[in-house]
Amino acid sequence: MELLEYQAKELFRMVGIPILPSQTIKDSRKIKQLQIPYPVVLKSQVRSGGRGKAGGVRFVANTIDAIAAARNIFNLPILGEYPEVILAEAHYNTEREVFLAIVLDYDLQSPVLLGSAFGGMNVDLLLTNLQQVVVEAEFSLFYARRLAAKMGLSGKLICSVSDIIAKMYRLFFEKDLDLIEINPLGINTQGELMALDGKIKVNDYAVARQPIVETLNFSAQQSKTEPNLNQINWRWLDWHHKLGKVALICGSFDSALLTWDLFKQDKVTPACSLLLENSLITEADNLQLYREKLWEILAQLETIKGIKVIVLNIWESAAISREIVQTISDYCRTAEELTLLSKAEQVLVNSAITADNSSNLNVNYPNLKSNQTPSATPYFILRLLDQDNLEDLPLTEKIYLSSNLEAAISEAITIVKSN
Amino acid sequence: MNWSSPNKIIVQGITSNWAAFCAVQMKAYGTNIVAGVSPGNGGTKVENIPVFDLIEQVQAQVEKIDVSLIFVDSYQVLDAVREAIAAGINHVIILTPKIPPLDTIELIRHAKKTNTLILGPGSDGIIIPQQAWLGNLQPQFYQPGTVGLITSSRHLSYEVATELNAASLGQSMVISLGDERIIGSSLTHWLSIFNEDPNTKAIVSIGQRINDNDIEAIIAYSKNYGYVKPVIIYLAGLKAPQEKVYGDATTIISNHLSGSIPAVNRDRQTVNKLKKIGIKVANKPSEIPLLIQETLSAEP
Numbered sequence: 223m224e225l226l227e228y229q230a231k232e233l234f235r236m237v238g239i240p241i242l243p244s245q246t247i248k249d250s251r252k253i254k255q256l257q258i259p260y261p262v263v264l265k266s267q268v269r270s271g272g273r274g275k276a277g278g279v280r281f282v283a284n285t286i287d288a289i290a291a292a293r294n295i296f297n298l299p300i301l302g303e304y305p306e307v308i309l310a311e312a313h314y315n316t317e318r319e320v321f322l323a324i325v326l327d328y329d330l331q332s333p334v335l336l337g338s339a340f341g342g343m344n345v346d347l348l349l350t351n352l353q354q355v356v357v358e359a360e361f362s363l364f365y366a367r368r369l370a371a372k373m374g375l376s377g378k379l380i381c382s383v384s385d386i387i388a389k390m391y392r393l394f395f396e397k398d399l400d401l402i403e404i405n406p407l408g409i410n411t412q413g414e415l416m417a418l419d420g421k422i423k424v425n426d427y428a429v430a431r432q433p434i435v436e437t438l439n440f441s442a443q444q445s446k447t448e449p450n451l452n453q454i455n456w457r458w459l460d461w462h463h464k465l466g467k468v469a470l471i472c473g474s475f476d477s478a479l480l481t482w483d484l485f486k487q488d489k490v491t492p493a494c495s496l497l498l499e500n501s502l503i504t505e506a507d508n509l510q511l512y513r514e515k516l517w518e519i520l521a522q523l524e525t526i527k528g529i530k531v532i533v534l535n536i537w538e539s540a541a542i543s544r545e546i547v548q549t550i551s552d553y554c555r556t557a558e559e560l561t562l563l564s565k566a567e568q569v570l571v572n573s574a575i576t577a578d579n580s581s582n583l584n585v586n587y588p589n590l591k592s593n594q595t596p597s598a599t600p601y602f603i604l605r606l607l608d609q610d611n612l613e614d615l616p617l618t619e620k621i622y623l624s625s626n627l628e629a630a631i632s633e634a635i636t637i638v639k640s641n
Numbered sequence: 642m643n644w645s646s647p648n649k650i651i652v653q654g655i656t657s658n659w660a661a662f663c664a665v666q667m668k669a670y671g672t673n674i675v676a677g678v679s680p681g682n683g684g685t686k687v688e689n690i691p692v693f694d695l696i697e698q699v700q701a702q703v704e705k706i707d708v709s710l711i712f713v714d715s716y717q718v719l720d721a722v723r724e725a726i727a728a729g730i731n732h733v734i735i736l737t738p739k740i741p742p743l744d745t746i747e748l749i750r751h752a753k754k755t756n757t758l759i760l761g762p763g764s765d766g767i768i769i770p771q772q773a774w775l776g777n778l779q780p781q782f783y784q785p786g787t788v789g790l791i792t793s794s795r796h797l798s799y800e801v802a803t804e805l806n807a808a809s810l811g812q813s814m815v816i817s818l819g820d821e822r823i824i825g826s827s828l829t830h831w832l833s834i835f836n837e838d839p840n841t842k843a844i845v846s847i848g849q850r851i852n853d854n855d856i857e858a859i860i861a862y863s864k865n866y867g868y869v870k871p872v873i874i875y876l877a878g879l880k881a882p883q884e885k886v887y888g889d890a891t892t893i894i895s896n897h898l899s900g901s902i903p904a905v906n907r908d909r910q911t912v913n914k915l916k917k918i919g920i921k922v923a924n925k926p927s928e929i930p931l932l933i934q935e936t937l938s939a940e941p
Contacts (some may be wrong), residue, residue, distance in 0.1 A: 271898065328822040328888025329852045331746050336894055345898045354890055360752075398741050401897065421897075428741035433715050461882045476794040479849065479878030484925055486880035503658050537799060626925055627800065 319406030398428030466493025759825025786811015
């Protein structure tokens, strides 16, 4: 979970990392009550980077300017995200700006201290000068001094910057962070330090044990809802291809990964993929629920144009496998009936047109076109376990069963190519 | 450690639905679960398995515990592992997933000092078909045989096992590493174990990715000892539109700072490095038995 700048700074303040006097504003009219003396910096509170370049940071000299600037910022989306809050902050004269961060290096299985003598918005310059120190054992101040020296700092800055790093590390460790960053850390002519902007990411697995996080007033955008365990759930994967003709329904993420990959190896890109995950522990064979969820997915897939084949790759119990076949064949039958029904209506409509020969045809039948060509029911390729146990079920000509994944995929590709 | 001989096993966190369900299944299969541990539930029973508040209370009745299976909630895992290590248990399998990474780092450092084997977190356990079942892999999908299987995914191991079974190769042992971003015993560790295991003739590793450190370790092992058995690696989903996740600090911070710039895909590099030291890379599950048979028949 990523904190906004003002939330990060609240945590900075708690451990004694210097920050400027500031105030949050949720309504541009409230800016009249600002306690900070002008000139003031107004900063859009969004998670996306690059807000400075996008116009999300404004310097203002008086209340009138401030109200106008605040209105602008509230109406300016940054990479699609509108701010709910603006941070008004005092101005600070820096002589130089450095970059400091601590991240968890998953490959090294250690926190890593990072620093660059060139902080600020020039990312290329920053990264070219990036230095790192791996915290291999328990943290101690010398790791921070080692980083400061690598960054090329000297004199009193070695100690004052390491002191800031130590405070960052304290937050990193105590609050279960994935990342903590100060960019820039402003240094003025007297050598005083100020955290001018900050980022904090709390590790998602640890959020629930960090009560402080709840006190920071999260916006709806920030808090993600975890899928409910011990349930049957379905969800879209963020994999789409507009021209695809195959939809995948898989029982787990790994199985979707495998199935999609095999299609790609045969030079066919599926249109989309859905997961139908069964995490029930007791009563894992909740057939009614499974049927409902599968039916919901099928209804969703009707909204996607151009789907010719739906492939299911699901490893489930014999009972659920049977229920899947049953549900799909019921679905196909219902779809066929609807098609017949609409064809029958079509005949009526056509005869009405012939009889009437009316010129305002489109007015009378505005939906004529969409009714005329109901999309054909797709083919289904079901890759399920325990084929023997499924053979007695009624299948329509549009449903294929296969216990072999690669055979199922070539079947699907044959259909796509022949239609 | 000989995983196939009857070991004494405890289940930490046995009173949750999930743990109880697994424990009962394992016991019915013949796994020697001597006790469960669940603070506050001492004196009760899960089916016929006695439950204790502390591991040391189990030890008052059972001489030597070989393995602990940990199912406790994610925030309790670090403590549970420490308790197991303090009780002198040398093999710990953590089935609980989604553990805060700082806890995982701490427990791995602790285990290293005490020379404790950690499998997981997020592991589905170990299985020796028709002999030993520890964890959550479903035994009906495996058959006894000669291929050592190391996997990060339960489902993919079923797919690969199905192909191996169809080719009458079966499995000597299946190890689930789990797909957490930080894990205890690594791919390299298990590769070397299988390399020395008399019951294993070929080794298959299944996963979404292998990180650079593991690649280096595999190359180093290959140089120092050499893999005497065919090693086949299957990286699933290389062509799926899955965002690549890299775990090193510099890549993390560069991606974070540059926002939308995607990381350079290093899969090709990984595959080439592996091929260079003679490891076969399979494109799909059905290729795996072919690659094994090819390599085995090419040998004198």
